[in-house]
Amino acid sequence: MKKQILCLSTSNYHPIPTRKQNIMNRLTDCDIIYVDPPVSYIAPLKDPKAKARINSWKEAPERIREGLWVYANKPVLPFANKKRAVNEINQKRLAKYYAKLCRDHGFSGDFTVWCYHPQCADLIAPLAHELGIAPAKLWKQTVYDCVDRHSAYPGLIDRETVDEMEADLARSCGVCFATAQGLYETLKQYNPNSYLIPNGANFELFNKVAQLKDNLPEAGEKNAENAGKRPVMGFVGMVQDCTDQKCLRAAADAYPEGKLIVIGRNLPGVDTSLLQAPNIELRQPVPQDQLPEVMKDFDVCLNCFADNDLSKDVSPLKFYEYLATGIPVVSTPVPLQVRDFGDSIYIASGAEDFAQKVSEAVSEAPGDPRREKRIAYARSCSWEERVKSIREKVGL
Numbered sequence: 001m002k003k004q005i006l007c008l009s010t011s012n013y014h015p016i017p018t019r020k021q022n023i024m025n026r027l028t029d030c031d032i033i034y035v036d037p038p039v040s041y042i043a044p045l046k047d048p049k050a051k052a053r054i055n056s057w058k059e060a061p062e063r064i065r066e067g068l069w070v071y072a073n074k075p076v077l078p079f080a081n082k083k084r085a086v087n088e089i090n091q092k093r094l095a096k097y098y099a100k101l102c103r104d105h106g107f108s109g110d111f112t113v114w115c116y117h118p119q120c121a122d123l124i125a126p127l128a129h130e131l132g133i134a135p136a137k138l139w140k141q142t143v144y145d146c147v148d149r150h151s152a153y154p155g156l157i158d159r160e161t162v163d164e165m166e167a168d169l170a171r172s173c174g175v176c177f178a179t180a181q182g183l184y185e186t187l188k189q190y191n192p193n194s195y196l197i198p199n200g201a202n203f204e205l206f207n208k209v210a211q212l213k214d215n216l217p218e219a220g221e222k223n224a225e226n227a228g229k230r231p232v233m234g235f236v237g238m239v240q241d242c243t244d245q246k247c248l249r250a251a252a253d254a255y256p257e258g259k260l261i262v263i264g265r266n267l268p269g270v271d272t273s274l275l276q277a278p279n280i281e282l283r284q285p286v287p288q289d290q291l292p293e294v295m296k297d298f299d300v301c302l303n304c305f306a307d308n309d310l311s312k313d314v315s316p317l318k319f320y321e322y323l324a325t326g327i328p329v330v331s332t333p334v335p336l337q338v339r340d341f342g343d344s345i346y347i348a349s350g351a352e353d354f355a356q357k358v359s360e361a362v363s364e365a366p367g368d369p370r371r372e373k374r375i376a377y378a379r380s381c382s383w384e385e386r387v388k389s390i391r392e393k394v395g396l
Contacts, residue, residue: 002031004105005024005031006107007033007035007114007115008098008113008123009036013070015285018317022386022387024068024114025064026384028065029396035073035098036070036071037117047268053072057074076093076094081119081158082157082158083158083161084165087122091119095123112141112394113127114145116145118169121172124173139174143173143174146187147199147315152309170191175394177393178196179198179199180337181313181337195389197390198320199320199386201321201323202288202383203383205288206291207379209327210324210327231255231299231300232299233252233258233259233358234294235260235302236291236318237318239275240267241270244305245304247350248262248274248275249275255358256279258279261283261298263284263291263294298327299328301322302329303338305334319335319338321378323375328361331345332348343373345370
């Protein structure tokens with residue numbers, strides 16, 4: 001019988017592939033119910049686009065492939081990250097919904113609950129009750145995949161409440177994964193079956209950039225829109241509170257004749273005034289399979305995180321994707337994981353040093369051995385390798 005997984009994600013399946021999708025997409029021998037994160041009833045007050053998601057749970061699910069279904073989630077009451085009692089009410093309501101999905105898909109009592117948020121600490125017992133499973137049994141079958149320091153996020157959060165939920169979840173579940181050393185050290189206090197498995201890269205896709213650059217008729221040839229620009233600097237990903245915009249701006253200011261391309265949207269409420277400059281181009285997100293064609297123009301890839309509690313414990317997918325391209329990478333010292341790759345990238349402290357490291361990176365010789373070292377690192381950090389490690393720990 002195929003293994004069965006109820007994946008309770010913190011990222012919508014569409015449009016941007018994150019750790020959740022990359023893992024679930026590669027568990028092709030499993031039957032998976034992937035549930036997008038819920039929105040609160042007041043979410044549209046902050047983001048009008050959220051209004052469309054309030055009733056989307058009533059729509060038919062999407063079949064991604066044989067054995068992988070994506071469902072929208074039911075809306076929830078606000079303030080669950082501030083008041084534990086509110087979260088308990090939400091999780092009891094969601095447990096009824098998830099139990100129905102499990103029954104509809106013929107899930108047995110041996111399925112795995114794969115969760116990504118501390119709020120699930122209050123879900124497992126009511127879900128077990130709805131399905132007639134012993135809570136201890138379902139807890140043992142639960143995986144907590146921790147990808148962020150959830151209590152460090154801004155907004156309607158009480159840090160102590162979120163940390164308490166995470167501790168309860170970690171203590172009781174069967175296996176914990178962490179994407180960063182700091183997260184791992186926290187979880188290991190609560191559960192001996194905790195493992196550090198950082199994010200990875202779609203190596204085959206992003207290594208196409210290296211191949212495209214090798215096949216350019218002339219080294220450094222650019223698309224027409226970037227012709228004459230030197231250097232072309234690239235940042236891929238969301239601009240959010242933990243993005244060090246000062247470093248991005250310093251790089252752009254150091255090369256007024258160059259171009260900084262920022263590919264990705266900014267989170268609602270994030271001030272991007274620092275990125276308003278003649279040689280900074282803010283683009284909307286690009287479908288992942290189209291990124292290699294864009295990134296082949298880059299002379300350097302930029303990884304910029306502000307030094308705060310959230311940043312030091314992130315595991316940015318874009319960093320591993322940058323490595324796969326072979327392009328020189330300039331990074332801030334955070335997240336801490338980048339320091340493991342110091343022999344192949346350029347690490348800068350502060351905006352002024354960041355601009356200097358960009359200068360060094362764009363001067364890297366074509367045959368510099370660091371290029372192949374970056375590619376080799378990325379190959380070892382591919383999602384295939386990450387999922388292989390995850391399978392071993394979970395027993396899939």
